[in-house]
Amino acid sequence: xxxxxxxxxxxxxxxxxxxxxxxxxxxxxxxxxxxxxxxxxxxxxxxxxxxxxxxxxxxxxxxxxxxxxxxxxxxxxxxxxxxxxxxxxxxxxxxxxxxxxxxxxxxxxxxxxxxxxxxxxxxxxxxxxxxxxxxxxxxxxxxxxxxxxxxxxxxxxxxxxxxxxxxxxxxxxxxxxxxxxxxxxxxxxxxxxxxxxxxxxxxxxxxxxxxxxxxxxxxxxxxxxxxxxxxxxxxxxxxxxxxxxxxxxxxxxxxxxxxxxxxxxxxxxxxxxxxxxxxxxxxxxxxxxxxxxxxxxxxxxxxxxxxxxxxxxxxxxxxxxxxxxxxxxxxxxxxxxxxxxxxxxxxxxxxxxxx
Amino acid sequence: xxxxxxxxxxxxxxxxxxxxxxxxxxxxxxxxxxxxxxxxxxxxxxxxxxxxxxxxxxxxxxxxxxxxxxxxxxxxxxxxxxxxxxxxxxxxxxxxxxxxxxxxxxxxxxxxxxxxxxxxxxxxxxxxxxxxxxxxxxxxxxxxxxxxxxxxxxxxxxxxxxxxxxxxxxxxxxxxxxxxxxxxxxxxxxxxxxxxxxxxxxxxxxxxxxxxxxxxxxxxxxxxxxxxxxxxxxxxxxxxxxxxxxxxxxxxxxxxxxxxxxxxxxxxxxxxxxxxxxxxxxxxxxxxxxxxxxxxxxxxxxxxxxxxxxxxxxxxxxxxxxxxxxxxxxxxxxxxxxxxxxxxxxxxxxxxxxx
Ligand SMILES: Cc1ncc(COP(=O)(O)O)c(C=O)c1O
Ligand SMILES: Cc1ncc(COP(=O)(O)O)c(C=O)c1O
Numbered sequence: 164x165x166x167x168x169x170x171x172x173x174x175x176x177x178x179x180x181x182x183x184x185x186x187x188x189x190x191x192x193x194x195x196x197x198x199x200x201x202x203x204x205x206x207x208x209x210x211x212x213x214x215x216x217x218x219x220x221x222x223x224x225x226x227x228x229x230x231x232x233x234x235x236x237x238x239x240x241x242x243x244x245x246x247x248x249x250x251x252x253x254x255x256x257x258x259x260x261x262x263x264x265x266x267x268x269x270x271x272x273x274x275x276x277x278x279x280x281x282x283x284x285x286x287x288x289x290x291x292x293x294x295x296x297x298x299x300x301x302x303x304x305x306x307x308x309x310x311x312x313x314x315x316x317x318x319x320x321x322x323x324x325x326x327x328x329x330x331x332x333x334x335x336x337x338x339x340x341x342x343x344x345x346x347x348x349x350x351x352x353x354x355x356x357x358x359x360x361x362x363x364x365x366x367x368x369x370x371x372x373x374x375x376x377x378x379x380x381x382x383x384x385x386x387x388x389x390x391x392x393x394x395x396x397x398x399x400x401x402x403x404x405x406x407x408x409x410x411x412x413x414x415x416x417x418x419x420x421x422x423x424x425x426x427x428x429x430x431x432x433x434x435x436x437x438x439x440x441x442x443x444x445x446x447x448x449x450x451x452x453x454x455x456x457x458x459x460x461x462x463x464x465x466x467x468x469x470x471x472x473x474x475x476x477x478x479x480x481x482x483x484x485x486x487x488x489x490x491x492x493x494x495x496x497x498x499x500x501x502x503x504x505x506x507x508x509x510x511x512x513x514x515x516x517x518x
Numbered sequence: 519x520x521x522x523x524x525x526x527x528x529x530x531x532x533x534x535x536x537x538x539x540x541x542x543x544x545x546x547x548x549x550x551x552x553x554x555x556x557x558x559x560x561x562x563x564x565x566x567x568x569x570x571x572x573x574x575x576x577x578x579x580x581x582x583x584x585x586x587x588x589x590x591x592x593x594x595x596x597x598x599x600x601x602x603x604x605x606x607x608x609x610x611x612x613x614x615x616x617x618x619x620x621x622x623x624x625x626x627x628x629x630x631x632x633x634x635x636x637x638x639x640x641x642x643x644x645x646x647x648x649x650x651x652x653x654x655x656x657x658x659x660x661x662x663x664x665x666x667x668x669x670x671x672x673x674x675x676x677x678x679x680x681x682x683x684x685x686x687x688x689x690x691x692x693x694x695x696x697x698x699x700x701x702x703x704x705x706x707x708x709x710x711x712x713x714x715x716x717x718x719x720x721x722x723x724x725x726x727x728x729x730x731x732x733x734x735x736x737x738x739x740x741x742x743x744x745x746x747x748x749x750x751x752x753x754x755x756x757x758x759x760x761x762x763x764x765x766x767x768x769x770x771x772x773x774x775x776x777x778x779x780x781x782x783x784x785x786x787x788x789x790x791x792x793x794x795x796x797x798x799x800x801x802x803x804x805x806x807x808x809x810x811x812x813x814x815x816x817x818x819x820x821x822x823x824x825x826x827x828x829x830x831x832x833x834x835x836x837x838x839x840x841x842x843x844x845x846x847x848x849x850x851x852x853x854x855x856x857x858x859x860x861x862x863x864x865x866x867x868x869x870x871x872x873x
Contacts (some may be wrong), residue, residue, distance in 0.1 A: 222535030310542030352702030360583030361716015
């Protein structure tokens with residue numbers, strides 16, 4: 164397939180104040196749009212003006228949530244180069260997420276290369292202040308105008324771009340996390356391992372209740388026994404216990420985070436032992452009592468690394484490292500963002516320059 | 519709020535051959551459309567020409583599946599009246615589904631009355647051949663153009679209508695159902711009790727695998743122990759064991775079907791004992807071995823009552839009633855459809871005439 168280009172008449176005004184970017188509200192001039200139907204397969208791919216979609220009110224995605232997405236970033240280095248971080252892993256995860264809910268396969272290499280073209284076109288939209296980046300949202304939806312529960316034949320796969328502000332505008336500050344014992348996000352055999360839209364709808368209520376109580380995010384427990392730690396709203400989670408990093412293993416109900424995988428590799432490379440296994444809240448609580456719980460942090464594309472200062476579990480308040488960010492957390496954050504922004508050599512082969 | 523009307527210039531051609539209606543592919547001339555935003559609340563409601571929606575590519579519903587829906591029907595009686603079956607229960611379920619995923623509340627009475635207006639306008643679209651009806655699909659979606667995981671402030675609530683063929687075009691024939699032991703649809707604490715889009719995306723893969731093996735539908739087991747019967751793709755399930763009707767109790771992970779509730783009431787009224795409780799597949803299997811499993815059927819708006827001729831569980835084939843429809847199944851089907859089409863007096867107060 165050939166990637167076409169449709170020019171827009173008037174370009175938008177780019178944001179001038181990079182401290183006011185926020186997250187996900189401003190979109191660039193262009194988007195990548197690919198279309199598929201049952202007869203022709205993938206029949207159109209173009210970079211076109213960012214604008215509304217025309218969807219039938221009967222479109223499958225609006226009824227049965229046949230939708231998956233990804234979140235990734237492009238970074239501008241100090242010398243003006245554009246870097247991306249493991250983008251092939253995001254595109255691969257988009258494909259496996261799609262497969263889980265019976266969406267048509269797509270050419271991953273074509274999507275990745277088209278994405279590079281889009282980023283190149285829109286590179287002046289990448290903000291340059293410390294911590295800012297261009298957020299990239301690949302989205303894949305089933306759109307048949309047919310109200311029956313079955314996989315779609317017609318699809319849109321598109322990518323939109325949004326310049327985003329620094330996640331930690333006023334320095335990395337530890338968050339308070341509410342451990343959710345009533346609502347469940349996912350269970351083995353379900354869709355928790357994949358980035359399907361429905362997982363996020365299911366998570367909203369617990370998130371709102373945590374916010375009302377004054378906490379930043381929710382830590383999910385497993386759906387079977389309500390005992391084992393799973394992941395945070397949009398991050399995986401790590402515990403440092405007696406010098407070792409421990410994180411829930413991938414057992415089918417949590418997202419296999421790309422930041423998670425990078426941190427595991429990075430920590431091992433730094434000589435920090437890492438174990439992926441089942442971890443109960445009881446264990447965390449006891450480690451906090453006997454002083455062996457040293458650090459806790461979340462990992463994800465948005466925040467990269469997010470220190471956790473407190474976990475609220477039932478009536479227990481587990482204060483982590485006196486509510487302050489730990490050394491290992493800081494070191495992992497600095498190294499990972501250093502690699503992402505091209506300030507530290509990337510010996511892992513994670514970054515790619517878009518040029 | 520006032521319900522407005524926007525006329526369409528040219529009406530569509532109505533289908534002439536009612537044997538070819540199928541399900542959910544043909545839509546009528548008009549739809550009901552209500553809009554809400556964060557400042558004004560619900561600010562617009564109108565019956566307008568059926569047509570495409572304009573949605574931002576960043577619309578929440580396309581990323582985080584903030585979407586719920588309903589399925590109901592309007593029936594034409596032999597003397598030309600239009601009946602609906604417990605529509606207030608569907609609208610109420612739409613509201614509780616919405617609440618589960620943090621969608622804004624709406625005025626249920628206003629929606630119901632507006633729906634009646636729409637049906638009145640479109641009554642000539644209701645087919646009249648035996649078993650046909652007008653399928654009604656209320657849909658409620660969050661549409662903020664904002665790529666952050668949070669409840670929407672802007673919403674569309676709309677209702678589209680589709681004339682549908684007889685579910686049993688060639689007589690009620692028993693289906694073969696595959697009991698799914700690997701994939702899970704929902705777990706307590708999740709969204710299984712509600713009609714959220716994500717539940718259906720999550721169900722597609724198991725459905726496809728069952729079809730490939732030649733079976734009609736999937737019977738889900740509980741997500742915790744993979745032992746207890748939950749429900750079928752879009753039906754609840756009933757077992758007749760030793761003269762008693764048994765159906766899984768509502769414990770948070772299955773949809774509280776309106777047909778299910780009606781059948782429970784109807785059966786009791788007929789003098790058939792009904793129990794709502796946990797039922798394991800082991801129990802069903804044993805009942806089939808000792809001959810006490812008499813009938814099995816699904817219940818839902820689409821099929822009303824759907825006899826099950828065979829259950830395939832792991833390597834066991836459980837043949838029900840020699841693969842034929844049972845007496846109680848037939849009686850419940852006849853009575854319920856009799857009430858829905860106005861052929862049998864409705865002593866339960868379930869039907870309403872739209873006039
Ligand atoms: C549920 C969930 N878990 C974990 C993550 C972290 O994944 P990644 O590191 O690939 O961004 C995300 C964010 O994408 C997420 O949405
Ligand atoms: C998952 C599921 N269970 C059960 C049902 C049956 O519900 P009702 O009888 O209200 O149509 C449906 C259909 O709406 C459904 O989608």
